[in-house]
Amino acid sequence: MSTQTGAEPPAPIRSVHALVSGTVQGVGFRFHCAYTAQDLGLVGQVRNLPDGDVEVMAQGPAPKVTRLLTWLHHGPRWASVSRVTVTDLRPGALETTGFEITG
Numbered sequence: 001m002s003t004q005t006g007a008e009p010p011a012p013i014r015s016v017h018a019l020v021s022g023t024v025q026g027v028g029f030r031f032h033c034a035y036t037a038q039d040l041g042l043v044g045q046v047r048n049l050p051d052g053d054v055e056v057m058a059q060g061p062a063p064k065v066t067r068l069l070t071w072l073h074h075g076p077r078w079a080s081v082s083r084v085t086v087t088d089l090r091p092g093a094l095e096t097t098g099f100e101i102t103g
Contacts, residue, residue, distance in 0.1 A: 011061035015089040018056040019049075020072050022082035029054050030101045032076040033068075037099040040064040044094055047103035059094040 020029070025048050033046045033056060042060035049055050058068055072084050 011063055013059065013091040014062040014065040015059040015091055015093040016057070016065055016069065017087045017089055018058070018069065018072055019085045020054040020056065020075070020081055020083075021052070021085075023078075023080040024054045024075060025052055027078035028076050029079050033072070034099050034101050036071050037068055040068055042068060043096045043099055045096070045100045045102050047101070049103075057089075057094055058099070059089075059092070059096075 030046045030048065033054070037044060037046070037056075037058055040060065042058050042064060044056065044058040046054060046056045056068075056072060058065055069084070069086060073081055075081050
């Protein structure tokens with residue numbers, strides 16, 4: 001006899017590396033990205049790159065990572081995102097316990 005508790009299985013973990021191009025430095029992008037990721041319960045980091053792009057590493061339940069990726073396509077209101085390049089990593093690849101702003 002099987003019993004159903006009504007609980008859904010946990011969402012699979014997704015780990016991504018994203019490069020965000022456009023006017024994304026000097027507009028609060030890292031701060032807002034970190035706030036959004038923390039609000040979603042994700043771990044990882046965001047940092048400025050010397051070429052003007054912003055690099056994001058994020059990990060968590062797949063639907064929440066997808067929500068962050070959707071946010072990256074527009075960013076905060078002062079940003080002008082021209083491109084987001086996403087590479088999926090091995091699930092669980094990030095070994096961090098929080099979401100940080102670096103570099």
